[in-house]
Amino acid sequence: MNIILIADEYIPLSRKVQPKMQHELAVHLVNEGHNVTALMPTFRKEKLRETIDGVDVIRYKIGVNKNTSKVRRLISELSLSRKAWKGFKNNYCLKPELVVYFSPPIFFGKLIQKIKRKYNATSYLVLRDFFPQWVIDQGMIKEKSLIAKFFRHYEQISYESADKIGVMSPENLKWFNQYTCNKYKNITEVLYNWVDKSFLEPIAPNKDFRRKYNLESKTIMIYGGNIGHAQDMMNIVRLGAGLQHLTQVHIVIIGQGDEYELVESEIKRLKLENITLLPGVSQNEYFAIQKISDIGLFCLHRDHKTHNFPGKILGYLAQGLPVLGCVNSGNDLKELINDSGAGLISVSGEDSKLLQNAINLIHDTDGRENMRKNSLALLVSCFSVDAAATQVIK
Known part of the structure; x- marks a missing residue:
């Protein structure tokens, strides 16, 4: 055809x-x-x-x-x-x-x-x-x-x-x-x-990334993709603020979009040393960094009436990363990820719930290993x- x-x-x-x-x-x-x-x-x-x-x-x-x-x-x-x-x-x-x-x-x-x-x-x-x-x-x-x-x-x-x-x-x-x-x-x-x-399998992990940013012993939460109004990235900025007392965790944001400068200025204003914001890189470079990460992050604006499914989640599932994020109320992505045991999803704006989910994932390494297996299983079954x-x- x-x-x-x-x-x-x-x-x-x-x-x-x-x-x-x-x-x-x-x-x-x-x-x-x-x-x-x-x-x-x-x-x-x-x-x-x-x-x-x-x-x-x-x-x-x-x-x-x-x-x-x-x-x-x-x-x-x-x-x-x-x-x-x-x-x-x-x-x-x-x-x-x-x-x-x-x-x-x-x-x-x-x-x-x-x-x-x-x-x-x-x-x-x-x-x-x-x-x-x-x-x-x-x-x-x-x-x-x-x-x-x-x-x-x-x-x-x-x-x-x-x-x-x-x-x-x-x-x-x-x-x-x-x-x-x-x-x-x-x-x-x-x-x-x-x-x-199979597109991801030949990509080698970027082990130098941890050394370059002094993250060798850190649990890395990665966000990769668009940084715009639809995402409401302040969810992740506030999460970073809430995690400042946990020195073993670091958030890495890689992307581009019309609110990149807004996120950058807010990180500086709050003096959040546990968030690294980087401009977009090639697909291969990004997935090489994702391969040395521990948790996949995403967020959606709470005012959405429709039920978006961010494509970045597929990359997390394919790499076996537990998914941590927040969605607009009623989005069936929340039940899909939570019920499959592939991650922890809350409603956007419920900052305390997102923070608690993050803390649970950071401390529960055995739970993250189970989520890794569940992520790969969900990928095969649906995506x-x-x-x-x-x-x-x-």
């Missing part, structure tokens, strides 16, 4: 989890005998055409759409469908049979419609984020504002362009069907995030790339 993957960023320059997931899916499909092309934008000096692990990558130029102002990002993303279509026409010679597109962003709908009309292809929307609803929930824009209506227009085009839609969890499925008044109920299913553990690929192409 000729398959096109469409998203807004890709490896190797992107350091986020979603591009890694996209590539793992693409490689898995290639290994199953499919012809897979990744059609991706770039504002960097990257090759516009290359093959990575058997995946044909076509890039097209757009304006800066990452780590920039919201206005500049919007202007750039509005051009995605138009410029992607041009890049597709000029470089793709096969007849596509399946288009797999990822959201966010919400602006690929018109492109998908054009490809489907011209080639009679089918489409699968991998829906990982309910934008603009989450920014409305957090008060960043108003429900009935013109900008909200503008975003909802493109959101609906994205949904209407799909033959199948995959959301992240059962609670997300319930929420989405209610949110869309069951309009897409017959084509929407749960598609869990995925990870290919394999093989299961995801089977759903997408069926």
